[in-house]
Amino acid sequence: xxxxxxxxxxxxxxxxxxxxxxxxxxxxxxxxxxxxxxxxxxxxxxxxxxxxxxxxxxxxxxxxxxxxxxxxxxxxxxxxxxxxxxxxxxxxxxxxxxxxxxxxxxxxxxxxxxxxxxxxxxxxxxxxxxxxxxxxxxxxxxxxxxxxxxxxxxxxxxxxxxxxxxxxxxxxxxxxxxxxxxxxxxxxxxxxxxxxxxxxxxxxxxxxxxxxxxxxxxxxxxxxxxxxxxxxxxxxxxxxxxxxxxxxxxxxxxxxxxxxxxxxxxxxxxxxxxxxxxxxxxxxxxxxxxxxxxxxxxxxxxxxxxxxxxxxxxxxxxxxxxxxxxxxxxxxxxxxxxxxxxxxxxxxxxxxxxxxxxxxxxxxxxxxxxxxxxxxxxxxxxxxxxxxxxxxxxxxxxxxxxxxxxxxxxxxxxxxxxxxxxxxxxxxxxxxxxxxxxxxxxxxxxxxxxxxxxxxxxxxxxxxxxxxxxxxxxxxxxxxxxxxxxxxxxxxxxxxx
RNA sequence: GUCUCCAUCGUCUAGUGGUUAGGACAACGGGUUUUCAUCCCGUCAACAGGGGUUCGACUCCCCUUGGAGAUGCCA
Numbered sequence: 001x002x003x004x005x006x007x008x009x010x011x012x013x014x015x016x017x018x019x020x021x022x023x024x025x026x027x028x029x030x031x032x033x034x035x036x037x038x039x040x041x042x043x044x045x046x047x048x049x050x051x052x053x054x055x056x057x058x059x060x061x062x063x064x065x066x067x068x069x070x071x072x073x074x075x076x077x078x079x080x081x082x083x084x085x086x087x088x089x090x091x092x093x094x095x096x097x098x099x100x101x102x103x104x105x106x107x108x109x110x111x112x113x114x115x116x117x118x119x120x121x122x123x124x125x126x127x128x129x130x131x132x133x134x135x136x137x138x139x140x141x142x143x144x145x146x147x148x149x150x151x152x153x154x155x156x157x158x159x160x161x162x163x164x165x166x167x168x169x170x171x172x173x174x175x176x177x178x179x180x181x182x183x184x185x186x187x188x189x190x191x192x193x194x195x196x197x198x199x200x201x202x203x204x205x206x207x208x209x210x211x212x213x214x215x216x217x218x219x220x221x222x223x224x225x226x227x228x229x230x231x232x233x234x235x236x237x238x239x240x241x242x243x244x245x246x247x248x249x250x251x252x253x254x255x256x257x258x259x260x261x262x263x264x265x266x267x268x269x270x271x272x273x274x275x276x277x278x279x280x281x282x283x284x285x286x287x288x289x290x291x292x293x294x295x296x297x298x299x300x301x302x303x304x305x306x307x308x309x310x311x312x313x314x315x316x317x318x319x320x321x322x323x324x325x326x327x328x329x330x331x332x333x334x335x336x337x338x339x340x341x342x343x344x345x346x347x348x349x350x351x352x353x354x355x356x357x358x359x360x361x362x363x364x365x366x367x368x369x370x371x372x373x374x375x376x377x378x379x380x381x382x383x384x385x386x387x388x389x390x391x392x393x394x395x396x397x398x399x400x401x402x403x404x405x406x407x408x409x410x411x412x413x414x415x416x417x418x419x420x421x422x423x424x425x426x427x428x429x430x431x432x433x434x435x436x437x438x439x440x441x442x443x444x445x446x447x448x449x450x451x452x453x454x455x456x457x458x459x460x461x462x463x464x465x466x467x468x469x470x471x472x473x474x475x476x477x478x479x480x481x482x483x484x485x486x487x488x489x490x491x492x493x494x495x496x497x
Numbered sequence: 498g499u500c501u502c503c504a505u506c507g508u509c510u511a512g513u514g515g516u517u518a519g520g521a522c523a524a525c526g527g528g529u530u531u532u533c534a535u536c537c538c539g540u541c542a543a544c545a546g547g548g549g550u551u552c553g554a555c556u557c558c559c560c561u562u563g564g565a566g567a568u569g570c571c572a
Contacts, residue, residue: 010572045571110570117569124498128568153570171502180500182568189570196572220501220567241502248508250564281509281521288511289520308510311565315508318522328535370535381533432531439531450531462533 003035004210007068008200010042011053014261015060017314018215018245018253021279025242026213027066028280028302035210039071040203041082044193060262064272065295070207078207083199090194093202093232094154094187102231103187105152106134107145129183130155154188156197156228164223169211169240169304176223185224197221201228209237216241216311217252240304243283244311253314269342269375270319274326278319282312292325320373327372332365339365339378346379348386360385364472367464381464385472389459392485394492396461399451402444404496408489410442411452415482418453422475428467456485 007023009015030037041057043049061068070076080086097103113130120128135157137145145152158181165175187198194202204212219241229236247257259265265275277293284307286293293301327335340361343349349357368381383389398407414435421431439449454466457478463469470478 008572012572042572048571106570108570113570121498126499128499130569155570168502174501176501180568186570191570193570195570200572215566216502217566218572222501243503244565246565252566278509283509285510287520291509291521310503312510313508315522318509321522324535368534371533373534436531446531454532458532460532464533466531 001210003030003033004038004208005030005035005213006038006040006204006207006209008040008042008203009057010045010048010196011050011057012045012048013050013053014056014263016253016260016262017279018260020060020064020262021245021282022213022215022242023061023066024064024276024280024298025284025302025307027068028298029211029213029304030069031299032302036069037067038076038207038209039068039081040207041072041084042196042199043082043084044196044199046191046193056261056263063262063266064276081207083194083203086199086203087192087194089206090199090202091188091192094194094198097156097187097231098154100231101157103154103156104135104137104184105142106130106155106184106186107137107142107150107152108133109150127183130185132184135184151190153186153190155184156187156224156231158182158184158224158227164226166222166226166236166239168219168222169238170307170309171219171241174219174222178223178227181223181227182221197224197228201225201232204237205229205232205234211238211240213240213242216244240307243308245282246311246313248313250311250313257314258316267376269338269372269377270323271326271338271375274323275319277326278322282314283308324373327375328370330369332362332369335369336362336365338375339368342376342378343382343386346383348379348383357386360472364464364468367468367472371464384458384460384463384469389481391488392455392459394488396459397452397455397485397489399445399448402448404489404492406442406444407448407452408486408493410439410444410449411456411482411486411489413438413442414449414453415486418482419479422470422478432467452485452489453482456482 005026007026009019009023027037029035039061041054043054058073068074070078071081075081083090094103098105108130112133116131117128134152134155159178161178163175163177164181165173167173185197186195188194203209222239222241226236245253247253249257253260259268262275266272273294276295276298277291280293280298280302281291284302286301286306330338340349340353343353343361344351349361352358353361364382364385368378371381372378394404397411398404402410417434417438418431421434435449436446439446442448450466451461454463454469455461457463457466457473458469464472473481
């Protein structure tokens, strides 16, 4: 039998790490088994729905390079794949359940339910949830409530006795006494919209889904869904509940842990291949040894057996490491292309860059490449190449444990050597060597000569290699920045006699 | 409260009765380097606790503890 799996997000927010991990696992499983990957939009919550979320779903999957065999846009034999376009189907099936005596109309108001919930929570009674108030209404009672214009919901008649068991590929058999299953959950809301449980079960059946891979937070709903399949007389699919993705504190990953939406990661300059690689490794492993997987490899190698049962903490640091690794594997030309938007957005270059700016970008790529964790790091790293830097302070120019006078002396003499060397076109190593010799002669650390130059040129003690930076900035600007800094030190010396 | 699930270094994990419990990230130390980073080398670091089963348990069973999730006319 052909494997058919689906990712069924609800467009009520930006796609986040947990959701994408579920999408990825489904997608890889389908590909690894020569099956179909289906995308279904579960937009049954009118309150929280947003167009932006739907667009974000498409953008995210496209960015990751995840394509679907059936679903919105591409269509397929069991469409439509957007639940809001299938409402008549859910209504029909829900009413059929009522006709079969498997479900019933409930006229309880939200206010009553609210009060009920409060009471139960306050009293900490064992039975939480709906009290099945309308389960056995007589025809007469129903007619009266109907006459009052109350729009009913349809609730499932969950058996009071017995237990329901379902099999999970990872977890094994999971069973629950029926009296512990959510008491008579709503299937069809009073506005005629289906709830998740109803729409999900009906669509999975109608779309011939063979395996349900979803997060473990759905385990408690498992028996309920099986009960629904039974009520319809359908065969449930194979279940595989994926371990959840947690934050550092062990709670479900959420915004307070940091970025969670793929859009955020993308904006900061994480590469899709890095994010995909890392995310695939939380809750799944290949051999505990191999860590780098391309999308194509994952499509071949992914298997259910290697999925972990325990929840996993999302490690931002390891993601950073992966991203750095992938950045370093990029060709210079491609990396340059990826970096440009960040420079444009920061206003360091024009949009698009001028020929001159593009030339600087191309030449700086090899230099910044091994220093980037995320693409947006390039902005602060290369600012001094595109903008004039503020005049450095005296303190900034002083190397550690080196006074102003000594520094000025080293700086001036170092500059002379540097300038002469550069203008004569001497190789960098030779100039470097001469400056190092100077430090020895003056009895200061090598740093004592180089650091003032670096700070004068880049405005920071941390920068790309000095000579690369000089070439990138250009000799004229380099000299004027250094001379300005020398003046600052001179003034300081004069002030203090 | 009730129900369900889970449990190997700080983190992600390998391990399916006999291993010096392996790898990666992080941390720390060292080397390369004029800074930072990269790269290389090394160090620290785990089977939650208690009972069984067994010649032998990280591996199987039970209990405890801890954690998580669910308990909605949200998904």
